[in-house]
Structures are given as structure tokens and as C-alpha cells.
Amino acid sequence: MTAGAAPAPKPAEPLLALDSINTFYGPVQVHFDLNLTVGRGQIVCLLGGNASGKSTTMKIILGLVKPASGVVRLGGEPVSGLPTPQIVRRGVGSVPEARRLFGEMTVRENLLMGAFTRRDERAIARDLDRALGLFPKLAERLGQRAGTLSGGEQQMVAMARALMGRPKLICMDEPTMGLSPLWVDRVLDLIATINREGVTVFMVEQNASLALEIAHHAYVLQTGRIVLDGPAGDLRSDPRIRDAYLGGQDKT
Ligand SMILES: Nc1ncnc2c1ncn2[C@@H]1O[C@H](COP(=O)(O)OP(=O)(O)O)[C@@H](O)[C@H]1O
Ligand SMILES: [Mg+2]
16 A cells, blocks of 8 residues: 555444354264355355254344353444343344243234333334335234244234334344245245344355255355355355255255
8 A cells, every 4th residue: 555545444343243152062073163244235145954054043142051162243333242132122032042022912912022122102003004114914914823823924923013113134044934835925025124224134044046046155064164155146056055955945
């Protein structure tokens, strides 16, 4: 760089960064120096076989599991070590594995649970309207117990509940698991819609070929190590991905 040149613009800070994460369950190491980033406004997909450490990655981001070393940053600020409610307050929403609704509570009560960090009732009511605008089918089900909905409907509740926290980033763990092909398409469409509304998405997904259609970028995790990453379009045509994941999409 020549003296007097204008300072180079700072590269845009990723919304989420995992920096050299090592995680253990007791003596068993499940992450080996994990590094990944999620840019603002993106859909980033984490692919990988069973037990490769995908769900644990989500739990690390949400502060549900503490890494032995490494840092999680949100907009550049370290959040690892903070309790989960504080991480949620900083703009991280979650659609956990198997959805985890309160089955005995109504759809409305489940959705309002998503706003548990917030106090402004009017804004919460507006957000409920907005969520129901995105998921109009739920409007007819507000008084129904969540446990009586179909899997696809429950997934819509889980996504709408996450939106009620006004997240910048939503982490989704296998959002299409156990759904019929029609619902898999619907849920992935809804994820793309949520993303277009400005929410960044980090998701684990078994339906690799469909996930790569809506994702911007993807990482492949293999027994706790990132072995491959790139733009989703490149990975879709990568023979290593095709052989390992795309052929297996009918298995579910
Ligand atoms: N709470 C836990 N205690 C001990 N081992 C765990 C726990 N949760 C997950 N594991 C183990 O850690 C590894 C990674 O699990 P997980 O992150 O759930 O993988 P994935 O979501 O990719 O299937 C697996 O071998 C799993 O058995
Ligand atoms: Mg998992």
C-alpha cells in the first residue's frame, strides 16, 4: 500500500462467525477447529452425515452447549459464554430439531412464547399479524392445541414463533425432517420468503439438493471438521456432494 492512499474499506463484518471452535461431550471431541461465517442477508446451509456435529453447532450458537475453546461472534461481538436468553435478545432466533412446540398450548400461545424477551404489547400484536400474514393457514388455527397439528403445520408454528422474537438470524435444525415432499417444498419456500424479508438464515438440512436451491452458501461437516464449503450453486454440481448427499435425498 502506498503512503497516503485512502484506507481500504473494512470488509463487511459477517453477521455470524464461528472462530476455531472445539467442543467436547465428556472425553469425546465433536468439533475440531470449526470455522464458518454467515453473511448478512444470506441463507447458509450446513450439510453433513449423521452424528457429524451439526446440531451441536446450532446449540453452540444459541449458548446451549459451551465450546471448550473458540469464539462465536454476532456482528463482530463475542457472544459465546452468554446465557441463551441474552443471545436471543441480541437477535438470534431458533427453530430447534423436532420443532419443540408446547403441544398442550394453543397455536397463539406458542407464537407469543416466541416474544418472551419483549415487553411492548402493541409491537408484539403487530408482529403476530405480520407472522400470520406470512403463514395465513395459522390464522385459522390460533385456538387449536399445537400438538394436534400436522408436522408441516407444526413446522410453520415453529418458524412463526422464531420470527416473533424479531431475530436478525434464525438457526434452523432440520426444518423439513419427517415432512411429506409437498411440505418439504412449502417449508423451504417459506424459508426463502423469510430470508427475502431480511432475516439471515443458518440451517441444517438433510434434503441437500433442495436446500442448495435456496441457499447462497453451504458448508459440509464430516465428523466435526468442515471438509468443503462454497457457493451453493458450485456445491450442487460438485461430484463429491452429489455422491455423498444428493443421491441419498430419497432416503429420509
Ligand atoms: N448431550 C450429549 N452428550 C453426549 N454426546 C452427545 C450429546 N449430544 C450429541 N452427542 C454426540 O455428539 C456427536 C454429534 O452429535 P450431533 O451434533 O447431534 O450430530 P448431528 O446433528 O450432525 O447428527 C454424536 O456422536 C452424538 O452422539
Ligand atoms: Mg442433528
